[in-house]
Amino acid sequence: MKYLDAFRDGAVARRLVEQLHARVADYAGAMTFMEVCGTHTMAIYQHGIRSLLPPQIRLISGPGCPVCVTPVDYVDHAVALSRLPEVVIATFGDMVRVPGSSSNLQHEQARGASVRIVYSPLDALALAQKQPEKKIVFLGVGFETTAPTIAGSILAAQRQGLTNFFVLGANKTIPIPMAALAADPELQVSGYLCPAHVSAIIGPGAYAPLAEQLGVPCVITGFEPLDMLQGIAMLADQVIEGRPRVETQYSRIVRPEGNPRARDILAQVFAPCDVPWRGIGVIPGSGLCIRDEFAAFDAARRIAVEVEAPREHPGCLCGEILKGKVRPGDCPLFRTACTPENPVGACMVSSEGTCAAEYKYGI
Amino acid sequence: MQIKTIDGDLAVCEIDGVQREASLMLLADPVAVGDFVLIHAGFAISKLDEEDAQATIDLFRRILAEGGGVE
Ligand code: SF4
Numbered sequence: 001m002k003y004l005d006a007f008r009d010g011a012v013a014r015r016l017v018e019q020l021h022a023r024v025a026d027y028a029g030a031m032t033f034m035e036v037c038g039t040h041t042m043a044i045y046q047h048g049i050r051s052l053l054p055p056q057i058r059l060i061s062g063p064g065c066p067v068c069v070t071p072v073d074y075v076d077h078a079v080a081l082s083r084l085p086e087v088v089i090a091t092f093g094d095m096v097r098v099p100g101s102s103s104n105l106q107h108e109q110a111r112g113a114s115v116r117i118v119y120s121p122l123d124a125l126a127l128a129q130k131q132p133e134k135k136i137v138f139l140g141v142g143f144e145t146t147a148p149t150i151a152g153s154i155l156a157a158q159r160q161g162l163t164n165f166f167v168l169g170a171n172k173t174i175p176i177p178m179a180a181l182a183a184d185p186e187l188q189v190s191g192y193l194c195p196a197h198v199s200a201i202i203g204p205g206a207y208a209p210l211a212e213q214l215g216v217p218c219v220i221t222g223f224e225p226l227d228m229l230q231g232i233a234m235l236a237d238q239v240i241e242g243r244p245r246v247e248t249q250y251s252r253i254v255r256p257e258g259n260p261r262a263r264d265i266l267a268q269v270f271a272p273c274d275v276p277w278r279g280i281g282v283i284p285g286s287g288l289c290i291r292d293e294f295a296a297f298d299a300a301r302r303i304a305v306e307v308e309a310p311r312e313h314p315g316c317l318c319g320e321i322l323k324g325k326v327r328p329g330d331c332p333l334f335r336t337a338c339t340p341e342n343p344v345g346a347c348m349v350s351s352e353g354t355c356a357a358e359y360k361y362g363i
Numbered sequence: 364m365q366i367k368t369i370d371g372d373l374a375v376c377e378i379d380g381v382q383r384e385a386s387l388m389l390l391a392d393p394v395a396v397g398d399f400v401l402i403h404a405g406f407a408i409s410k411l412d413e414e415d416a417q418a419t420i421d422l423f424r425r426i427l428a429e430g431g432g433v434e
Contacts, residue, residue: 006420006423007419009427011427012423012424012427015426015427016426019426092404119404119405120404120405120406121404122386122405122406123405142404145403146403146404148389148406148408149389149403149404149405149406149408152386152389156388197403200401200408200409201408251412251415251419252412252413252415253401253409254409255391255392255409255412259389259391259408259409260391261390261391262389262390262408265388
């Protein structure tokens with residue numbers, strides 16, 4: 001994107017870090033800021049942001065890696081579908097290596113299943129046009145940034161009269177789990193670095209209840225090093241002033257109203273529903289389920305298949321990691337039994353997963 | 364990515380010499396050739412507000428100028 005270098009300037013970064021240290025120097029308490037977006041998690045490691053912060057400020061990762069929060073029975077469902085000869089699974093790349101109870105999509109592909117990695121749900125739609133004898137099942141994983149693209153694709157499939165395009169849905173919304181974690185006394189979240197691209201869709205207003213009712217400062221922050229340093233400084237200011245509110249550091253992309261058109265398309269196809277999150281359990285209203293009017297495109301309702309009983313790897317702490325309660329180093333399997341080449345849990349699979357980021361960049 | 368051509372709901376966008384098609388179906392902001400857009404999974408989801416980006420960069424420059432001794 002244009003201006004990229006301007007948001008990576010080392011001299012400005014040093015100055016922002018100095019200012020941050022000076023500002024919190026006299027603050028007696030500690031601050032715990034949670035980043036709720038896998039891309040932030042990755043960027044924080046990549047740029048070594050933690051090592052620049054004053055000791056009073058601690059960063060923890062939250063449940064913002066879409067692949068990581070998807071529970072094991074979803075993977076099992078996808079694996080079962082992939083075994084049907086008429087089904088082609090189309091998915092973003094990360095999903096193929098997420099461990100299910102007894103298999104994953106990569107193993108199924110090696111055994112002959114059709115699994116195609118796509119960049120956009122529209123690519124899955126193109127596959128459906130090209131292979132009318134097959135059932136193309138797109139794995140609908142992701143938050144409010146991805147969900148509208150899936151909604152848009154379902155609308156396009158309907159317009160084109162396609163009857164062989166399906167979505168196996170596991171889309172989720174992010175502000176509701178943020179509220180659940182903010183209310184957790186064990187975590188003591190003193191501020192949220194709110195996701196950048198999700199916020200481009202939902203807008204700052206979506207976090208207002210967090211700031212106003214739960215008193216948690218929220219700053220929508222971009223991914224570049226200067227964005228994150230500025231965002232953290234804005235959060236620290238809110239804590240010191242004792243005035244929690246929603247601010248937008250990433251205003252070059254996030255409008256005050258978000259993206260109403262994307263939200264309309266999302267609401268046309270999806271309705272809120274109760275869904276399970278890995279490690280957190282069912283959170284009421286935090287999921288996006290395909291509306292009855294579009295049931296013809298819902299793989300779960302249209303393609304019958306037997307799914308095995310779910311079984312998580314007993315040693316994996318991924319669920320606790322997603323709540324920010326433990327760090328990858330606390331997991332006995334980290335770097336030993338569990339590596340990016342041979343992941344035991346979902347948090348090690350996606351490049352946005354905390355375990356994968358710690359493995360790659362942590363010391 | 365920067366918009367190179369627009370044909371109805373479809374735009375061809377480019378970054379670092381790489382071109383990609385993107386749907387404009389989800390975009391609320393009006394766009395024209397030459398605008399920068401944020402693309403996610405094949406859809407443009409937001410337009411870069413260049414004035415706003417410049418304002419943030421100016422703020423960084425001021426922070427640096429006020430820094431005095433910092434190299
Ligand atoms: S290191 Fe592996 S096994 Fe341990 S919590 Fe992370 S993903 Fe799970």
